[in-house]
Amino acid sequence: MGETLRGLGVGSGVAVGPIAKRGAPPELPAAHPVDDVETEARRARDALVAVSADLAARAVRCTDPTTKAVLDALSMIAADPDLDEEVRSLIEARTDAPHALHAAFEGYRELLAQAGDYLAERAGDLADIRDRVIAIVLGVPVPGIPDPGEPFVLVADELSPVDTAAIDTSTVLALVTERGGATSHTAIVARSLGLPCVVACPGIMALRDGTVVAVDAAAGTVEVGVQGARLVELRAEGADREARLAAVGGPGRTADGRAVALLHNIGAAADLDDVVDASFEGVGLFRTELLFLDRTERPSVAEQRDAYARVLRAAAGRKVVVRTLDAGADKPLPFLARRAEPNPALGVRGLRLARELPDLLDDQLRALADAASDVPGAEVWVMAPMVSTPGEAAAFVTRARNVGLPKAGVMVEVPAAALRARELLVECDFLSVGTNDLAQYTFAADRLESSLQDLLDPWQPALLGLVASCAEAGRLLDRPVGICGEAAADPQLAVVFAGMGITSLSMAARAIPAVRLALAGRTTAECDEAAKLALGSVDAASAHAVVAGRHRGVGS
Amino acid sequence: MVQRTVTVGSASGLHARPAAIFVKAAAAQPVRVRAIVDGKKPANAASMLAVLALGATQGTTVTLEADDDAAGAGRQAVDELAQLLARDLDAEPGDG
Structure with missing residues (x-):
């Protein structure tokens, strides 16, 4: 039996599965002076264009207007003429494409970080774009939602709008992030997708890909290294919950x-x-x-x-x-x-x-x-x-x-x-x-x-x-x-x-089954009691905790 | 050279959606337009990064400038972009 990590639970439900971490940023190889400036400049530009086009395509597909606007803005950043010029002049000074891109993005990241608190988030997005562009130049996998070939628990430091727009709910079982809060972007997305989620969960990024965990959103816990009889038990509970979700129409x-x-x-x-x-x-x-x-x-x-x-x-x-x-x-x-x-x-x-x-x-x-x-x-x-x-x-x-x-x-x-x-x-x-x-x-x-x-x-x-x-x-x-x-x-x-x-x-349509099941599992008297407990609490955390503690186990 | 000075009208400043709308409009102009905020490096108005780095919030004074020509393309570009800046371009979605 492994340890249990604790965080802030969002929504309800338990998911069991192997974790897969959001792709790590590509490692920069040793720098080397460039001989063929034109070819190197073309490599950099092609990668910028490809990432910009990819982000624009994601924006078109995205149905959430806020995320759509962010993706649109990010696509424009990848196609930025000043950035392009900066990269070009670095390459003309014989810097190789990956290092030129890295240096150019880094310069803007600092600029944005200085420009004001409200741009700090964009500075993080800039690192995301940078990593994508460099991965393409290097010909390595683009960091993003992993595809381990089986359903998985998606783990990340924090998920960006680019990531969450790409989540496929037929393969992602749950979301766990090391950072974030109850109303962070990840939490909002988890609610609208009806996925079990734990945010602000220290220690999760230290786990190895493939580690089987049980994510309990109502309790805000992640049980690590689930195996043997415990795994069988949790899988059975999960199947039972699925069956009940499908059955309560x-x-x-x-x-x-x-x-x-x-x-x-x-x-x-x-x-x-x-x-x-x-x-x-x-x-x-x-x-x-x-x-x-x-x-x-x-x-x-x-x-x-x-x-x-x-x-x-x-x-x-x-x-x-x-x-x-x-x-x-x-x-x-x-x-x-x-x-x-x-x-x-x-x-x-x-x-x-x-x-x-x-x-x-x-x-x-x-x-x-x-x-x-x-x-x-x-x-x-x-x-x-x-x-x-x-x-x-x-x-x-x-x-x-x-x-x-x-x-x-x-x-x-x-x-x-x-x-x-x-x-x-x-x-x-x-x-x-x-x-x-x-x-x-x-x-x-x-x-x-x-x-x-x-x-x-x-x-x-x-x-x-x-x-x-x-x-x-x-x-x-x-x-x-x-x-x-x-x-x-x-x-x-x-x-x-x-x-x-x-x-x-x-x-949202996807959230309905879990809500239906939660209600079907409580009597009117239990609901009245939950309301009384929440209303009598001194703050949000204790309201949530007192209701989760009291009513855990039935249908959640 | 033509210049116009306006204050940013968008609630969230020249950021996210308003910045995207502004930069797209600037990129569509036949002339190069610079956006200038006191104490910052003049920005190419068609560069998202440069515009974001201005850190302009609602009420920030921004001067737009362009080289004018006989056809008045610079004047027209500066006027059009100034009008856009002065408007509140925020359209944050959400219910209730």
């Missing part, structure tokens, strides 16, 4: 039958391909921004009507909660051509945009009502983002009713809305809590600021308290209150939310 509910609908987050009708089956309960968040991005003019009512009707048809009569355009100061759209605001997160965004452009919202509501009439049996719910007051909620509901939309609700993303959840819900049909923004505004911590990620941990009791007050309002008024942020995909948090009385959880 149907609507989301606790062991004793409290319903918690498990819904999908989507951006287009294509996201519903292959997911509409007997267990499909509907869409909890249809983001409509896709239609509006990269447009110089706003889409017409007819065009919107077509796009919405496609989604309603794909949902086959199940509920579709449509979020009206969530853009503005924080997410500018070309056709809006708005003035720059000093504080976009606190500015004119979401429903607030309708203060300046009421017809934009009315057009969208009209298109949605038209789409609903095009699709017999469609169940359309509409909700507004960034609502702060009952007055705003009432005004939105009136506009939705005016075009004949029967169900209108609002998102709770602002503490003011959560503090007045009951008054808000009096004015509308349902609430949907966006936990990412609610955390950002509750803790006054920017979602994109990596040094503040601990404040944005969804287990923060202050955040859970606000969610609980929304759930309480729902119970009092007997109206649905759902969650559609990142937190909804966490199986352990799902139990806590069920205990609060949340009626639906909306997440």
Whole structure:
């Protein structure tokens, strides 16, 4: 029996398998003076072009907009004209291509590191590009996701966006990183892929490739050197869990039958391909921004009507909660051509945009009502983002009713809305809590600021308290209150939310089975207890620990 | 030579997506444009690395300059890029 490494668990589930570490950077051979400058310069340039093209192709394939933007930027770095010139002049001074590339990248890495804290991450990405380019020049394997030829546990110091965009969930069993935190890039990706994950796990990089480990995400442990009877036992448990995951179909509910609908987050009708089956309960968040991005003019009512009707048809009569355009100061759209605001997160965004452009919202509501009439049996719910007051909620509901939309609700993303959840819900049909923004505004911590990620941990009791007050309002008024942020995909948090009385959880398709299984393994009383324990905790870590400790073993 | 001075409008500064949009637009210009921030090495506006190294955040003053010609290509390039810089180009996705 080997040692057990401890880290921060993300999600749930146990995976057993051999580890394979992210490819090591290529070693630089001894430097040698160059004779044929032209050939050497061509080798360097060809490698830069190949890496740039590869990154651009990954960006095209990538469906996550944040990762896509990063990949795009990295592709441009590999094709940078200044970098190319620098490499060329080093080679003209008779430096060989690998050393010229290394020196040129190193110069920029220092430059970026000096330019400011927020570029430190890009400096790390630069090392990633450098290693890829040098590997190509040397003709050695390009560092990245390994391919050991069998399913494996992916181990890395930390995973870059380039890495995570390449993860194939049919071969990667789990993720373990030496560094990182609960809201690091790796953790977010693990949640959306539904993979067991342990981050901030010191010692993992010291293991040899092929070492068989058991990753327990709920416990945050990595058992090293699993073999013999223990391996058989864990494999049997794993197979049993797989079987239970496959077996618990149907609507989301606790062991004793409290319903918690498990819904999908989507951006287009294509996201519903292959997911509409007997267990499909509907869409909890249809983001409509896709239609509006990269447009110089706003889409017409007819065009919107077509796009919405496609989604309603794909949902086959199940509920579709449509979020009206969530853009503005924080997410500018070309056709809006708005003035720059000093504080976009606190500015004119979401429903607030309708203060300046009421017809934009009315057009969208009209298109949605038209789409609903095009699709017999469609169940359309509409909700507004960034609502702060009952007055705003009432005004939105009136506009939705005016075009004949029967169900209108609002998102709770602002503490003011959560503090007045009951008054808000009096004015509308349902609430949907966006936990990412609610955390950002509750803790006054920017979602994109990596040094503040601990404040944005969804287990923060202050955040859970606000969610609980929304759930309480729902119970009092007997109206649905759902969650559609990142937190909804966490199986352990799902139990806590069920205990609060949340009626639906909306997440990426891949995250649903584990959440369904976690709920099916708990009674209503156990969920209530988990909620009480989490809400009574002093901080995020103890909230997580107390729920994980108490409820480990059943279904996770 | 033509010059224009603007302040960066993007919330996350001249970084990630805004930087990519700016650099692509600069690379598409028929003339070479330099971006200058006080105390930094003047940057080739078509170089992602050089632009990132400016470390420009929202509100940073940036001077754009280009050599002008009879056809006014330099003036046009500087005007176009200045407008882009002044806008908030951040479009960070995410729900709720």
